[in-house]
Amino acid sequence: MNNNETQGGLHKSVINWYPGHMAKAKRLIEDDLKLIDVVIEVIDARIPISSRNPDLNKMVKNKKKIIILNKSDLADDLQTKRWKEHLTTNDTIAISMNALNNNKNNEILGTIDKLMKEGKEKGLEKGRVGRTIRVLIIGIPNVRKIITNKSSFE
Secondary structure (H helix, E strand, O other), rough: OOEEEEEEOEEEOOOOOOOHHHHHHHHHHHHHHHHHHEEEEEOOOOOOOOOHHHHHHHHHOOOEEEEEEEEHHHOOHHHHHHHHHOOOOOOOOEEOOOOOOOOOOOHHHHHHHHHHHHHHHHHHOOOOOOOOEEEEOOOOOOOOOOOOOHHHOO
């Protein structure tokens, strides 16, 4: 593919800045999404808009979601509270935390259970017992994505 364009007699170079590792991660996420029950998106509480990748948001739009406003200890408390309210919807719950302190694991696990309650009940009606809830943690670099003990999600 030619990355050069001519416009008004001038040559204009088109640079693809999207790094290959990001494109690969996006493809992997798209492949895995059909197996995922809940998506946890980690964003920076200090810059909640610019620490989100709009492509990720579009990809996971039909999934139940938890948005973690991480580094909340470094952000303004009132603004963080407003962002939590703004980001919380029917299928999305926002939680503020500091991953270094890591004191919100039980709240995150409880939120996953809350989001999956209806699905679990429907599964029980169909005879499905003990199904593992599958969670995907996403976020742009430097928002400090955390991974809780895997057995906690089972």
